Amino acid sequence: MHSQETHLTEIEIEDRLKQHGYRLTAPRSVIVEAVLRHNRPFTAEQLVAELGDGPDAIGRATVYRTLEVLASVDVLTRIVSPDGHPSYISGAPGHRHHLLCEECGTTVTFTACPMNDLIDTLATDTHFLIKDHTLEVFGICPSCQESRS
Amino acid sequence: MHSQETHLTEIEIEDRLKQHGYRLTAPRSVIVEAVLRHNRPFTAEQLVAELGDGPDAIGRATVYRTLEVLASVDVLTRIVSPDGHPSYISGAPGHRHHLLCEECGTTVTFTACPMNDLIDTLATDTHFLIKDHTLEVFGICPSCQESRS
DNA sequence: ATCAGTATTGATACATGGTGTCAATACTAT
DNA sequence: ATAGTATTGACACCATGTATCAATACTGAT
Numbered sequence: 001m002h003s004q005e006t007h008l009t010e011i012e013i014e015d016r017l018k019q020h021g022y023r024l025t026a027p028r029s030v031i032v033e034a035v036l037r038h039n040r041p042f043t044a045e046q047l048v049a050e051l052g053d054g055p056d057a058i059g060r061a062t063v064y065r066t067l068e069v070l071a072s073v074d075v076l077t078r079i080v081s082p083d084g085h086p087s088y089i090s091g092a093p094g095h096r097h098h099l100l101c102e103e104c105g106t107t108v109t110f111t112a113c114p115m116n117d118l119i120d121t122l123a124t125d126t127h128f129l130i131k132d133h134t135l136e137v138f139g140i141c142p143s144c145q146e147s148r149s
Numbered sequence: 150m151h152s153q154e155t156h157l158t159e160i161e162i163e164d165r166l167k168q169h170g171y172r173l174t175a176p177r178s179v180i181v182e183a184v185l186r187h188n189r190p191f192t193a194e195q196l197v198a199e200l201g202d203g204p205d206a207i208g209r210a211t212v213y214r215t216l217e218v219l220a221s222v223d224v225l226t227r228i229v230s231p232d233g234h235p236s237y238i239s240g241a242p243g244h245r246h247h248l249l250c251e252e253c254g255t256t257v258t259f260t261a262c263p264m265n266d267l268i269d270t271l272a273t274d275t276h277f278l279i280k281d282h283t284l285e286v287f288g289i290c291p292s293c294q295e296s297r298s
Numbered sequence: 299a300t301c302a303g304t305a306t307t308g309a310t311a312c313a314t315g316g317t318g319t320c321a322a323t324a325c326t327a328t
Numbered sequence: 329a330t331a332g333t334a335t336t337g338a339c340a341c342c343a344t345g346t347a348t349c350a351a352t353a354c355t356g357a358t
Contacts, residue, residue: 023305023354045344059308064345080233081283084315086344099271099279108275115286122248122286126257130248130288134230137264137271139279172325172334194315208337213316233344235315 007090010036013075020073027058031066035076041087079136099137156239159185162224169222176207180215184225190236228285248286 008016013032014024022028034050044064051058067088070076076088079098089098099108119130140148157165162181163173171177183199193213200207216237219225225237228247238247248257268279289297 021305025306025354027307043344057308060344061309061346062307065306080229084229084233084235086233099275099277108271108277110271115284119286122257122259123288126248127291127294128248128257128288129294130286132287133285135264135284136282137268137279138281139272139277142276145276145278170334174325174335176336192315206337209315210317210338211336214335 007036007039008075013070016073016075017069022069022073026056027062028066028069030056030058031063032070032075035070035088035090038090041079041089043085043087080134081136081138099139156185156188157224162219165222165224166218171218171222175205176211177215177218179205179207180212181219181224184219184237184239187239190228190238192234192236229283230285230287248288 010029010032013036014029017028018024030051031047034047044067047067048060048063051063052060067076067078071078071088076090077098078086078088080086099110115133115135119133122128123130159178159181162185163178166177167173179200180196183196193216196216197209197212200212201209216225216227220227220237225239226247227235227237229235248259264282264284268282271277272279
């Protein structure tokens with residue numbers, strides 16, 4: 001019911017972009033490679049900092065746009081923490097939620113969603129047409145608990 | 150299991166501020182009155198726009214600080230939508246979640262939280278110390294569904 | 299292999315949402 | 329009434345993200 005994420009390869013990701021009608025460009029390859037190096041949630045600004053200078057610098061706008069594109073083809077998931085700061089997590093097609101360590105960012109993905117029953121009840125009772133929900137869990141992972149004490 | 154919110158009065162809110170050691174000031178009264186006029190979620194910037202000019206204008210920083218204070222004493226709840234934009238909802242002490250209409254902002258509060266079981270399972274399986282979770286539901290309310298068709 | 303068409307890029311400027319500073323003000327307990 | 333201190337608001341600043349637009353580069357068709 002929960003698992004570490006299995007990652008797509010660069011080639012699979014680029015295929016997926018093509019299938020959705022996106023062009024394969026040098027900056028996108030660089031960004032995909034950078035994304036694959038992260039196995040923790042990262043922010044757009046972190047990527048900008050990594051890729052935004054040097055000889056083959058990639059523009060801020062391109063980084064933001066590409067992250068959006070990758071999220072739209074289910075290569076990345078964008079999650080928003082309770083303080084409103086978004087970050088991206090590699091690989092998360094389908095309906096998933098995450099358990100994040102607030103200290104080190106370790107992420108556990110789980111597919112068990114307890115919302116289905118609740119959504120039915122809410123829909124019946126309120127007559128809302130229910131479209132979406134957020135559900136993310138935050139805590140401290142075992143190794144951070146240890147290094148605290 | 151779900152309900153429209155019952156509102157505190159201005160006096161009750163000001164008592165609550167005092168009980169927490171906050172002073173009663175003119176700007177805070179103005180902000181509390183403004184908050185009570187809203188029965189839909191609102192953003193900090195909306196309040197700034199309402200109160201930020203005219204003869205008794207209230208500074209942007211004061212508005213932001215006061216909203217934080219009101220949230221800290223459970224007069225307001227701050228929720229963050231999937232796109233990362235925070236808004237405030239009047240009156241929500243305790244553990245509550247919300248069902249929001251994406252079109253008109255109508256909000257239904259519910260206390261049924263399906264997370265308890267899941268959290269126990271997650272804690273057992275991952276050994277995380279679980280601290281917090283987000284859970285908000287978004288949809289279209291009955292009256293907006295009607296005016297669509 | 300070349301070409302034309304168009305998606306993409308990146309520089310820049312701008313927009314939005316929020317925070318830090320600090321002197322001046324105003325609340326509260328005494 | 330006064331002293332002490334929380335609070336205010338002006339301002340500058342920061343962080344995150346977006347719009348514009350000319351220049352570039354990918355792609356499919358030839």
